[in-house]
Amino acid sequence: MAAITLEHLAHSYDPKPGPEAQFALQEINHTWEDGRAYALLGPSGCGKTTLLNIISGLLTPTRGRVLFDDQDVSTAATAQRNIAQVFQFPVVYDTMTVRDNLAFPLHNRGLDKPYIAQRVQHIAKMIGLESDLHKKARGLTTDLKQKISLGRGMVRDDVNAILFDEPLTVIDPHLKWELRTQLKSLHQQFGHTMIYVTHDQTEALTFAEKVVVMHDGRVVQIGTPKQLFETPAHKFVGYFIGSPGMNFLPIQLSGCRAKIGETSIIFSHDYGQPSGDVQLGIRPEFVRFTKGEGLPVRINSVRDVGRHKFVNASLSGGEINIALAEGTILETDSSHVIFDKDKISIFCDDWRVEGEEISSPHRGAK
Numbered sequence: 057m058a059a060i061t062l063e064h065l066a067h068s069y070d071p072k073p074g075p076e077a078q079f080a081l082q083e084i085n086h087t088w089e090d091g092r093a094y095a096l097l098g099p100s101g102c103g104k105t106t107l108l109n110i111i112s113g114l115l116t117p118t119r120g121r122v123l124f125d126d127q128d129v130s131t132a133a134t135a136q137r138n139i140a141q142v143f144q145f146p147v148v149y150d151t152m153t154v155r156d157n158l159a160f161p162l163h164n165r166g167l168d169k170p171y172i173a174q175r176v177q178h179i180a181k182m183i184g185l186e187s188d189l190h191k192k193a194r195g196l197t198t199d200l201k202q203k204i205s206l207g208r209g210m211v212r213d214d215v216n217a218i219l220f221d222e223p224l225t226v227i228d229p230h231l232k233w234e235l236r237t238q239l240k241s242l243h244q245q246f247g248h249t250m251i252y253v254t255h256d257q258t259e260a261l262t263f264a265e266k267v268v269v270m271h272d273g274r275v276v277q278i279g280t281p282k283q284l285f286e287t288p289a290h291k292f293v294g295y296f297i298g299s300p301g302m303n304f305l306p307i308q309l310s311g312c313r314a315k316i317g318e319t320s321i322i323f324s325h326d327y328g329q330p331s332g333d334v335q336l337g338i339r340p341e342f343v344r345f346t347k348g349e350g351l352p353v354r355i356n357s358v359r360d361v362g363r364h365k366f367v368n369a370s371l372s373g374g375e376i377n378i379a380l381a382e383g384t385i386l387e388t389d390s391s392h393v394i395f396d397k398d399k400i401s402i403f404c405d406d407w408r409v410e411g412e413e414i415s416s417p418h419r420g421a422k
């Protein structure tokens with residue numbers, strides 16, 4: 057196993073990129089620590105597969121280097137990198153049995169038969185393929201074939217890393233949760249470095265210790281699920297994580313004082329004098345109704361989603377979503393909202409601005 061370092065890595069599919077060339081992957085510098093479980097999260101087309109294929113060696117980057125520990129593998133072939141990769145769609149040998157498919161990567165490396173048999177049995181048990189081991193892969197459902205692909209990705213215990221590229225796309229929804237749990241437990245048992253690509257925030261947040269969020273070919277934040285939720289580094293993270301995502305309101309800001317429409321707010325932090333497009337971000341979970349204090353709102357709709365109710369309301373210059381916690385009643389004379397003072401984010405031209413905490417008697421946003 058190895059730490060994987062990306063140094064000044066960037067990629068354009070244009071073979072001779074000029075100054076105007078599109079880069080599918082903007083420059084990234086990052087070390088994937090040995091033995092961690094990462095998710096690579098972002099919408100379709102943001103560059104996830106491009107990045108994964110550069111790590112595995114299927115793609116040679118336009119710029120930069122890939123290091124496994126201290127060894128430069130930028131030009132090494134996939135086979136030399138000792139990486140297992142599982143793709144979105146099943147890759148199986150149709151004429152072989154499930155058992156032989158799972159055993160293939162081990163046979164290839166000349167491992168002894170008792171070890172192979174035991175390892176195949178173990179993996180088959182984990183992903184629910186035990187009763188199918190004797191069957192030919194041809195004719196199996198797509199679900200089962202993808203399970204074989206997953207099993208083949210996980211069967212070797214000597215790989216540097218296991219890369220999963222949206223591996224549960226073709227899997228039946230009720231099986232997804234089960235398989236994801238198995239991948240997690242495999243990680244806990246064997247401690248492989250794992251990078252799990254997905255566009256699904258629930259998958260990313262439940263699988264990974266650290267989530268790498270991509271947007272438009274760029275890594276915008278790397279953090280724990282809690283950090284992504286509480287302190288998004290970029291507006292895109294605020295919007296993409298959470299359901300519904302963070303609310304954004306244009307504000308006029310100076311130091312710790314701001315105006316939203318006609319309402320003045322005093323923050324617990326001093327943000328200086330940011331110039332550019334300044335917006336306040338607040339998650340629906342941290343907005344509360346009042347009967348006169350704060351920002352005036354007009355309620356548009358209430359949506360019941362089980363444990364929470366989500367309220368959509370209009371306010372000066374836009375709309376806002378508000379989550380009502382379980383058991384909270386929406387009173388008919390709710391006319392204003394306030395924000396939890398420590399949960400406010402400020403963004404300038406899409407990027408988070410950190411304020412300096414002030415210990416003034418004005419603490420708190422109203």
Ligand code: ADP
Pocket residue numbers: 069080098099100101102103104105106107
């Ligand atoms: P994701 O996996 O996040 O959906 P990709 O890495 O597949 O994103 O693609 C990133 C961008 O690169 C997209 O704009 C896509 O159209 C482009 N792209 C992907 N593969 C190729 C290719 N082989 N040739 C040219 N452009 C490509």
Ligand code: MG
Pocket residue numbers: 104105106221
């Ligand atoms: Mg992809």
